[in-house]
Amino acid sequence: MQTPAIAVSGLRKTFGTHPVLNDVTFEVAPGEIFALLGPNGAGKTTLINILSTLVAPDAGTATVNGFDVGRDPLAVRRSIGLTGQSAAVDEVLTGSENLRMMGRLFGLSRSASAARADELLERFDLVQAARKRAKTYSGGMRRRLDLAISLIVAPSVLFLDEPTTGLDPRSRQELWNVIRSLKEDGRTVFLTTQYLEEADQLADTVAVLNEGHVVASGTPAALKATVGGDVVEVRDRAGNLLLQLPTDGSIHGLRAAIAEVDASGVDGDVTVREPSLDDVFLALTDAGAGHAAPELIGRTAR
Ligand SMILES: Nc1ncnc2c1ncn2[C@@H]1O[C@H](COP(=O)(O)OP(=O)(O)OP(=O)(O)O)[C@@H](O)[C@H]1O
Ligand SMILES: [Mg+2]
Structure with missing residues (x-):
């Protein structure tokens, strides 16, 4: 390996x-x-x-x-x-000067520093700003x-x-x-x-x-899979989230989630989406305890 x-x-x-x-x-x-x-x-x-x-x-x-x-x-x-x-x-120096100075500090010759600076300014789309002070x-x-x-x-x-x-x-x-x-x-x-x-x-x-x-x-995909399958969401017409239910991804799980939406009495547009990394983050960290909205019901950690 x-x-x-x-x-x-x-x-x-x-x-x-x-x-x-x-x-x-x-x-x-x-x-x-x-x-x-x-x-x-x-x-x-x-x-x-x-x-x-x-x-x-x-x-x-x-x-x-x-x-x-x-x-x-x-x-x-x-x-x-x-x-x-x-x-x-360094705010007082221009972009070009910043780069050339750093090149010199790393032991490049004056001309090598200048060449490397130009190359990097080009690559990072800073050619226009090369002679302007960094503070601007x-x-x-x-x-x-x-x-x-x-x-x-x-x-x-x-x-x-x-x-x-x-x-x-x-x-x-x-x-x-x-x-x-x-x-x-x-x-x-x-x-x-x-x-x-x-x-x-x-x-x-x-x-x-x-x-x-x-x-x-x-991988991001594997992490998303740890929180289960699709997520059922209900939003009002303005797009505000009213209800969010994670499912295990099975048809049975989806049906159960829809039944839960029905029973909750919440009225809005229902969509089914893939879990996001936000869902993973909320399920795995303290942020879940601090920031989860009350409407996030039925969430299970892993
Ligand atoms: N030199 C230090 N002396 C004492 N405590 C420190 C020192 N450096 C970091 N800490 C503490 O260690 C903890 C982690 O800090 P760190 O900066 O590594 O977190 P972070 O994940 O980078 O946070 P942020 O997202 O805010 O940048 C914090 O509670 C911080 O106060
Ligand atoms: Mg930090």
């Missing part, structure tokens, strides 16, 4: 008395897009910090490209690119520049911490395309997200992190 791009086993990290990661184990295959999904405070950034050698774990092992993060941090750093929640962009950039442009900066030295594993948080739908779509193109280049992409749709759209494998554990992992 080929070496996993990332392998994490029995990882633990406690801050003070608060255990953030409590026996986390998973593997990421080379060339895949892996999405770590979890609510605020789940430990996603902590995990990225450990994998990028910025924070030491209390116990367990983690390797990137086969290099141990504790024993061989330099080799790990050489194989990764990191785009954090707090961007690495929109949120989407800034994220693209940040991603470009992390690609200066063409790392084989990329960590993207909530790459599209706060972006409008169009900028999010653009960034998704960029992330897909990174996979096409053969890179491994490890991203964190709170958006189920993002994981669904992009990821080959999704892992759900909650209360320090990976509570579920698999």
Whole structure:
């Protein structure tokens, strides 16, 4: 078997008395897009910090490209690119200057830095903005520049911490395309997200992190299958959700759900849809307890 791009086993990290990661184990295959999904405070950034050698774990092992993060941090750093929640962009510099400066910091010659900067500006659709200061950039442009900066030295594993948080739908779509193109280049992409749709759209494998554990992992399709079959929904004319019933996917289950809709006395348009990652998320995490609307009846965890 080929070496996993990332392998994490029995990882633990406690801050003070608060255990953030409590026996986390998973593997990421080379060339895949892996999405770590979890609510605020789940430990996603902590995990990225450990994998990028910025924070030491209390116990367990983690390797990137086969290099141990504790024993061989330099080799790990050489194989990764990191785009954090707090961007690495220098506001005062132009997009082009940001990229050329980073190239110089990574030891490229002046002309090689300039050539690489031009290549990345072209690729991330920033040519028009290349000579403008980064502080004038929109949120989407800034994220693209940040991603470009992390690609200066063409790392084989990329960590993207909530790459599209706060972006409008169009900028999010653009960034998704960029992330897909990174996979096409053969890179491994490890991203964190709170958006189920993002994981669904992009990821080959999704892992759900909650209360320090990976509570579920698999392909988006497999995860959706864990919550069962189709979901019966009733909406009013304005499209507001009135009632939602998960089924086991069988005809019998569907009939029972429809009978339940009948008995509930709720009146509206009935549709049957496939389960979404939202359903998985609600079933597997605390978010279910906090955010499930009262009309979500009959939900079963796995
Ligand atoms: N250096 C630190 N010292 C103390 N506590 C910390 C430290 N770093 C993180 N934590 C705590 O660990 C928990 C997990 O934080 P982390 O930033 O990893 O979560 P996250 O999943 O990235 O959340 P978000 O979605 O908000 O970015 C939080 O309760 C946080 O307060
Ligand atoms: Mg975070």
